[in-house]
Amino acid sequence: MNMDAWLWWLIGAAVLGIALVVTTMPELGMLAVGALAGALTSYLGGGLVTQVLVFAAVSVVLIAVVRPVAARHRSQRPQLASGVDALKGRQAVVLERVDGGGGGRIKLAGEIWSARALDSEQSFEPGQQVDVVEIDGATAVVM
Secondary structure (H helix, E strand, O other), rough: HHHHHHHHHHHHHHHHHHHHHOOOOHHHEEEHHHHHHHHHHHHHHOHHHHHHHHHHHHHHHHHHHHHHHHHHHHHHHOOOOOHHHOOOEEEEEEOEOOOOOEEEEEOOOEEEEEEEEEOOOEEEEOOOOOEEEEEOEEEEEEE
């Protein structure tokens, strides 16, 4: 009978694993791991009450610990910006006069970029350092 019990736990874990894939509910995966723990308990000779308690304890601990960690990681923005996003907030050096009308040039991250001032009434002379506010197409908007 013990062999049958651990086999039933494995079938339950498989069903929960399939349900996880179909529904993408991570809690079902944690319950599947709990069912595997119940199967191991049964295989090692634990009684039915012990099996159910191990299943419940492992499932609850996983849901209580893993779920908040996963939610925190999901809500965080990526730490590494790439492409034009990596250029926002960087400093650049003005090479040709930059004003609100465009037509100026800056050196940004070792490359020459066309640039325009964020404030149309502001201008920057060659040699000045500016901050890149955004990238608009192939033009850096600076202040």
